[in-house]
Amino acid sequence: MKLRDRFGRDGAFLFRWRSYLPLLLLGFAIPALFQTVQVEQYMGAALTHVWVYFCIAVSYLGLLVRCLSIGFIPAGTSGRGTKRLRADVLNTTGIYSIVRNPLYLGNFLAMLGIAMSLMVWWLVAVFLLAYWLYIERIIWTEEEFLSAKFGQSYDEWSARTPAFIPNVSLWKSADLSFSLRTVLRREYHGALAIAAAYFCLEAILDLGIERQGWSEWVVEDHVWIYLFLTGIMVYAMLMILKKRTNLLSVPGRE
Structure with missing residues (x-):
């Protein structure tokens, strides 16, 4: 098989399962947690907390990048579909004027923060x-x-726009105004996923590996519980609004 054909086959497979494949990294995260205990003891509680909060900020920066991407785009582009590629129009303005793949950049930052934590x-x-x-x-x-x-239009845009590292000097204002309702409609999954990842890893570390008592953990690390419960409540509220009402629907948007 030619390398070009292999890339196409692998890319189609990964595109279809792109929402689930990152979960495979959990197989590496669990053994890493045993080393995390040793690093925490060396760094001390105060410095560890500062570092973890920084990592949380990196993860939510990734979510912000995704929101800035989703909030300006028209319908028929940058969808969550997994079975086939779709693009009714070519996004070249807003955040797409400084980086070609802002959604994947956002995903990268969100997961990088979790890994660094x-x-x-x-x-x-x-x-x-x-x-x-x-x-x-x-x-x-x-x-x-x-x-x-899209032919030449795409080739010209891709030639001047970086694939992954933004070049802010290329900024061009978006054609559409920012739609908060579109962001809330499409990105509520991401907010919960980040909160759940930090909550689960911290719970496994403290309750499973360090054998900390539940009542003690609730008192000392209540921030993780608040973060997770807030994520669940926001997720449930937005899901109900999306499924049962038209409050988050915007004409001409995905």
């Missing part, structure tokens, strides 16, 4: 390598599709 260098290295191999093939497949559909 465990303070184990090899886990971050595994994540960086895995994400690069994973996203490279997805982006290649999408770019082949977009180039075939």
Whole structure:
């Protein structure tokens, strides 16, 4: 099989399962937690908390990047579909004027923050390598599709716009106004996913590995419970609004 064909086949597979494949990294995160205990003892509680809060900020920065992408785009682009590629129009303004793949950049930052929070260098290295191999093939497949559909328009945009590292000097205002309702309609999954990831890893670390008592953990690390419960409540509220009402629907948006 030609390398080009292999990239296309792998990219199509990864595109279809892109929402679930990152979960495979949990297989590396669990053993890393045993080393996290040792690192926490070396760093001390105060410095550990500062580092973890920084990592949370990195993760939610990734969510913010996704929100800035979703909030300005028209319907028929950047969808959550997994069975086929779709692009009715080519996004080249707003955040898409400074980076070609802002949604994948947002995903990267969200997961990078989670990986860094465990303070184990090899886990971050595994994540960086895995994400690069994973996203490279997805982006290649999408770019082949977009180039075939939009031709010269896509080729000119891709030639001047970086694939993954933003170049803010290229900024061009978005054609549409920002739609908060569109963001709330499409991105409530991400907020809960980030909160759940931090909550679960912290619970496994403290309750499972360090054998901390439940009542003690609730008192000392209540911030994780608040973060997780807030995520669940926001998720439930927005899901009900999306499924049962039209309050989050915006004409001309996804």
